[in-house]
Every structure is written in structure tokens, then in C-alpha cells.
Amino acid sequence: MFTFQLQHTDPKSAARAGRIETAHGEIQTPIFMPVGTLGTVKGVHQRELESDIRAQIILGNTYHLYLRPGLEILENAGGLHGFNGWKRPMLTDSGGYQVYSLSAQRKIDEEGVTFRSHIDGSSHTFTPERAIDIQRIIGADIIMAFDECPPYPCDYEYAKNSMELTHRWLDRCVKRMAETGGKYGYEQTLFPIVQGSTYPDLRRKSAETIAAAGQPGNAIGGLSVGEPAEAMYETTDQVCHILPKDKPRYLMGVGTPENILECIALGVDMFDCVLPTRNARHGMLYTSEGIINIKNAKWKDDFSPVDASNPCYASQQYSKAYLRHLMHTKELLGPQIASLHNLSFYLWLVGEARQHIIDGDFASWKEEMVKRVQRRL
Template sequence: MKFTLQVEDPASKARAGFLETSHGTIQTPIFMPVGTAGTVKAVHQRELREDIKAQIILGNTYHLYLRPGLDIIQKAGGLHGFNGWDRPILTDSGGYQVYSLAGTGRKINEEGVVFKSHIDGGVHTFTPENVMDIQRIIGADIIMAFDECTPYPCDFTYARKSMEMTHRWLARCCTRFDSTTELYGHSQTLFPIVQGSVYKDLRIQSAETIASFGREGNAIGGLSVGEPAEIMYELTEVVCDILPKDKPRYLMGVGTPANILECIALGVDMFDCVMPTRNARNGMIFTTEGVINIRNEKWKDDLSPIDANLGGYVSTFYSKAYLRHLIKSDEMLGAQIASVHNLTFYLWLVNTAREKIMAGEFIPWKKEMENKLIQRL
């Protein structure tokens, strides 16, 4: 993997670059649609490629390990062969899913994590070593180190101990990753993850430690878990100022369109979030002019396109009235149209941000977009 930084915005810390992988080049800043179980919910791979114009998608180690399981994925030639996606894939290590299993008998210790499957209650163990092995089998282009995502709120002592254990786990991840090879003839790269909860001194320490490992890219975890946005922005800026400029920075699980714009301005290159598809299924539609609750009565007779400015098939072909009818009727097609549209918007947002960075016009455009994004149409 190779990252090339092309342009830095003169009025902010925003950057434009490109990331070369075995499955294609990714232009940054970029948003990665979330395909947790090997699929972006309600969206065909053709729509991801041709309509949404996704450049990379995300899968999840925890979910894919449990179902369909590693045997079938390996027989298919990895996740690319299994789901037919021929562009880059990133896999989350399962650390966040393990965090979300708190209260189900999950046990965390120095060796790893013992947890119960949400599917059948079976007991499983994740360690830094076997999580590397699992992600080798899944075959993603970018794989994540195994970490502990601390809850919010979290006391300082717990946050420090968790961060230090995450660093020790990272050393074990690197040792295992570097002693094994890819299985399917394409290269894989490992990203460490910065932790430290909401404590600035811990975040600084973690970012410095992560950077010292010298991997090809770095991630920022443990944010967007309930803390105020202002804290997320402050800590993101602190960490981005430490992480190397010549390597991509990935802010995990973020976020709203406004979050993404703000964090691009702070120097983040890569994002993922379930929001565009999850909110789509509930009738929240992001547009270039503001946010629509498509269930509202005002859209019942509105035969204009969902978003005439956006481009893309579903956004210009289907009307607001028709989409409202489908969503109100709980028709499956409504969730599909809304999901494709919202993802199209998210990719439009980061692609336009890139264009504005390249042109030196990012900050004025960002302010204009933020004013539109607070509008509830």
C-alpha cells in the first residue's frame, strides 16, 4: 500500500491524496460504506460501483467469523471472491463489537477477550494473534489491530490501563502479521488504533506510541461513542497533529455529514459510519439542500426528484412522494432507494470536499454546506 499526499488546504488542515492498494486506488478524503456482514444493507455491488461510486467498503471480523464462517470465505478466495466486490475492502478487527457485548458475560484480560456469540450463545476467544489470522483469511486490503474500545464515560484509571493493554496487543498484532503472509495474491496492510478515551494526555501518549510502530496508516478509535462533538473534534485535532503527515488517518465510526466535514478540516482522510443506511431505513434523507424526514405529510404530493442536484439514478429518477409512499408502506424498495441515495450523498460530500481542497476553496464551501445541513426541510 502506498499513500501520496497531493494538496494541503491553505486555510485548514484538510488534505487531498490517494491511497494505492492491490484492488485499486482510493482518492482521499473518502467515506467507506459499512458492509458489516459482507454486504452493505439493501445495496447491490453494482449500485455501489456505478451509482454510489464507492471506492472502498468495510467488513467486520466479528460478524464474518461467526457467520458465514471462515471455511466458506477461504473457499471463495476471501471476501472479495465471496461477495463479488472487486475494489478495496477494510475490515474492523471486532474490537468495537466486543465492546458492545458488555453485559453478556464478556471477559477481557491480557490474553484477549472471551465472549458469547450473539447468534447462538457459543463461547469464543479473540486474541491479537487469531484476529490477525482471521483477517488474513477474510483477505481485506486494510486490516485493523485488535484493541479495546472503552465506553463513555470512562474513568481515567480504566482508560489508561485499557490504552496500555491496547498498545501491548498492538505489538503482538504486528509480530503475528509480520510473520504471516497474504493468502490470495494481493497485499494487505495493518493499521494500529489510537485509544485513550476523552483524556487529552492519554490521547497524546497513544498517538505517539501508535506512530512509533511505523505502519502504513493509522486509525483513531474510541470516539463517537457518546461524548459531545466538541470533545471529539478537540481530541481528533490533537491526534492528527501527532500522527505522521505522510500516512492516511482513519477516524473510525464517524459520523454525521457535519462531523465528516469538520474532521476533514482537522486532517482526517478516511471515514465510515452506519448512519447513511440506518437512517435511510427510518426515513431520514440527506440532500444537498438539507435533511428530509420523508415520512412527513408535506412530501405526500411532492413529485420532484429526491435530489435533482446530486446526480445518480435513484436520486433523480424517483420522486419524494413515491419514496414517502414506499417508506410509509414498509416496502422493501423504499429502504433500498433511501439507502442508495444517502450513500450517494455521502460519497458526493467527500468527493466534493476533495475537489474544493484541490482548488483551495474548501473552507468557504464547508461553511456553506454546514449551513445547509442544519436545515430540516
Template sequence: TDSGGYQVYSLSANRKIKEEGVKFKSHIDGSYHVFTPENVMEIQRQIGADIIMAFDECTPYPCDFQYAKRSMHMTHRWLDRCIKRFAELPPLYGYEQTLFPIVQGSTFPELRKQSAEYIAEAGAEGNAIGGLSVGEPAEEMYAMSELVCDILPSDKPRYLMGVGTPINILENIALGVDMFDCVMPTRNARNGMLFTAHGTINIKNKKWENDFSPIDEMNLTFVDTDYSKAYLRHLFSSNEFLGKQIATIHNLGFYMWLVREARKHILADDFRVWKDKMVVQMNKRL
């Protein structure tokens, strides 16, 4: 489970950050809520998460160097408090839980290096990279991922938070990232965008109106050959919720297939050749 650190970024109009933690104003009823490193650890222990994320501040892009530096140091101090409180709380449900710290530092190499070294020294069972995919160009994201992955231990999972497109995922795997999370496959599905190995489909386009071929002939999920592109477009045109569900199932299936294939090609020692070919194909608009 995430710690609420991203909401520090996304709800910036309704929050105040202090050393103690972050005070949020609810957009629903106006009530106030305070997140601290300590109560965030308590909540995630109670939820029963397998992987618990440290409380951090996700800085915006672009970001002033001095602000990014102050924020990074505060994130490190919050991590120390998270580690202390996490150690004080026993697991509640008969299985172990682990705490992942988060590297910050915006897009400044000096700060990213400093943060990665601090996080690596914490000796956690896995480490996360935060504060990317917040508006910066993809090349800056890749540069920061490469820098951080060169510092974080290679024998522990490296988790890139909030990323990304299928191409982003393959490029970051090539740089040493192991784990990802993102709303993109589901959010884009709800808006009619389908990811495939041959490119991206905007199912709302008129060109699919009379295309009765399967959604995806690769048949990665049951919806891919059970329904046609024309039928799926009809569902979106009619604002039928089923269309969003079908598109979501397809995109999730595609993402799972993509990372399984990446693993196969890593083991076969031909990942980079396969990755370069896939990036060209997936960059097409169908």
C-alpha cells in the same frame, strides 16, 4: 476489515476482557468465542482484507480516567502482538495487505497524546483513531481528532473510525482526517432520513405526501430523479422494502459526492470557505 474491537464495546453485556484477549458469548446460540490479537490477524489475513485493523478495546463514554488508561496500555500491548503475528503470516492471495494500529485514550487529552505518540512510533503505513463517536459531544470528538492529527504523520492516511454525520465528516477533514467509515448513511436511510446538500429530509413526514418533485434535484444517483418524494414516502408508509433500498442508494451517493467535493475544494485551496457554507446548509431540517 475491523478487528472486533468495536464489538468489545457494543457487546459489553456478553464479554469478558483479559490480557489474553476477549471471550464473547454468542447472542444466537450461547456458544463462546475468544478473540486474541493473534487469531484476529489470522482471520483478517484469510479474509483477504486490504487494510487490517489492530485488535483494540473501544472504551465507552463517559469513561473513568484510570479505566481508560489501563485499557489504552492493554491496546498498545495487543498492538505489539498484532504486529508480531501479522509479520509471521504471508499474504494468501498475491497482493500486499497492511496493518493499521488504532489510537485510543477516550476523551482525555493526556491519554490521547500518549497513545498517538505510541501509534506513530509503530511506523505503520496508515493509522486509525478509535473510541470516538460513542456518545461524547461533537466538540469533544473534534478536540480529540485535532490533538491526534497533530501527532500522527501527515504523509500517511489518518482513519477516523465510526464517524459520522456529513457535518462530522467535513469538520474532521478540516482537522486532518483522510478516511471514515460509518453505518449512518445506511441505517438512517432505513429509518427514512435522507441527507442532502441543503439539509436533512425525514421522508416519513406528512409534508412530503403530495410532493411529486424528485428526491434530490442534484441527481447524484439514478434514484434521485427516477422517484419522487411522495412515492418514496408512500413506500415507507406501506412498509415496502424498496423504500429502504432507494433511500440507501441516495444516502451512499450523497456521501460519496460529499467527499469528492471536499477533495476538489482542498485542491482548489478553498476548502474551509466551502466547508463552512456546507455545514450551515446541511444543518437544516427540510
């Protein structure tokens, strides 16, 4: 089962609050989805994801899970839900972006993509049909259509050809979905992906094509790959005006707290990004008052909580001085605390956005919050 109910809209922006229902539970939007590329959100227990971070949905990655642990193990476990013990909704990327990142080791043609494993150099081929079959075995509630993510910048002709290939691949993904069923007794839902780089006419055509595909939800890809933030916002705004209002919109791989707030205001419902955990491992903490580099000397004798306003246990239990000590001594607990904190902040941020949409004052709250989250403390 997959349904989306639009519950509230902001009177002064395109921000929306909604509710997605999947076979593994409910998702309240707007939502941020922690990234669990290899079947785990790095350094975070499933219990912490539920109780401290309050994640409602997490991501897995088709490319990485296909290589390790492999499809046989995943299928024997009953899919990724059975393998990693996460009982709530999951989404999987099709692997298109990861194959894109292997640009020196891949070959793209009409049939699909042939690439070499980053692990052992072995050769593999992903077709649209194969990407669907793999995601059927992984068992995520929401699976992504196989696409090509063009580099930025790229010339118009490349972007156009890439977009048209993505559209032809989408037809094959839809057909394969109809030919197959979920392996574990519940429905899986396909999201197509809008491409077209930052060329307005290509993005318009792609958004119209994806909307016409009639799938239960839609994604916006090919952004947050190096383009200026303003280009991201302009493209997102354009696409959101075309994609159906009665279906969730997922902006892939975005981004910073201010990116998320601005794109919620443009009508996006779902986000994912590796930034909160990746930056946490390097000592960058996101808070409601700004950004902290916990490795800086100014925190060495600051015994106040990491962030007293963050509802996460780790943010309130440990001091800035203690976390700085852990990071400098390379204790494993340091990146764990920082990851818990950052993910909790991201979920808190989208939760606050949702509440302000419901209350009708999102636009003014967002303007003030964007200023705050950009500050360097």
C-alpha cells in the same frame, strides 16, 4: 502493495487530498467507506455501489463474518472479495468494537477477549493473533489491529489501563503480521488504533505510540461513542497533529455530514459510519440543502425528485411523494432507494470536499456546507 501520496493541502485548514493505492485499486481521499458488516452493504447491489454510489472502498466486519458465514466458507471462496464479488478495496474492523458492545457477555484479560455469540450464546476467544489470522482469511486490503474500545464516559484509570492494553496488543498484532502472509497473493496492510478516551494526556501518549509503530496508515478509535461533538473535534485535532502527515488517517465510526466535514478540516482522510443506511431505512434523507424526513405529510404530493442535485439514478428517477408512499406501505424498494440516495450523497460530499481542497477554497466552502447539511427541511 500499499502507498499513500499526499497531493494537496488546504491553505486555511488542515484538510488534505491524497491518493491511496492498494492491490485492488486506487482510493482518492478524503473518502467515505460504506459499511458492509455482514459482507454486504444492506440492500445495495455491488453494481450500484460502483456505478451509482461510486464507492471506492467498503468495510466488512471480523466479528460478524467469523460467526457467519464462517472462516471455512470464506477461505474456500478466496476471501471476502471472492465471496461477495466486490473487486475494489476493502477494509475490515478487527472486531474490537463489536466485542465492546457485548459488555455483559465478555471477559477481557491480557491474553484477549472471551465472549459469547449474540447468535447462539456459544463461547469464543479473540486474541490479537487470532484477530490477525481471521482478517488474513477474510482478505481485506486494510486490516485493523485488535484493540479495546473503552466506554464513554469512563474514569481515567480505566481509560489508561485500556489504552496500555491496546498498545501491548498492537505489538502482538505487528509480530503476527510479520509471521504470516496474505493467503490470496496480495499484500494486506495493518492500521493501528489510537485510544485513550477523551483524556488529552492519554490521547497524546497513544498517538505517539501508534505513530512510532511505523505502520502504513493509522486509525483513531474510541470516538462517536456518546461524547459531545466538541470533545470529538478536540480529540481528533490533537491526534492529527501527532500522527504522521505522510500516512492516511482513518477516523472510525464517524459520522454525520457535518462531523465528516469538520474532521476533514482537522486532517482526517478516511471515514466510515452506519448512519447513511441505518437512517435511510427509517426515512431520514441527507441532501445538500438539509435533512428530509420523507415520512412527513408535507411530501405526500411533492412530485419533485428525491434530490435533483444528487448524481445517483435513484435520487433523480423517483419523486419524494413516491418514496414516501413506499416507506409508509413498507415496500422493500423504499429503504433501498433511500439507502442508495444517502450513500451517494456521502460519496458526493467527500468528493466535493476533495475538489475544493484541490481548488484551495475548502475552508470557506466547508463553513457554508456545514450550515446547509444541518438544516431540517
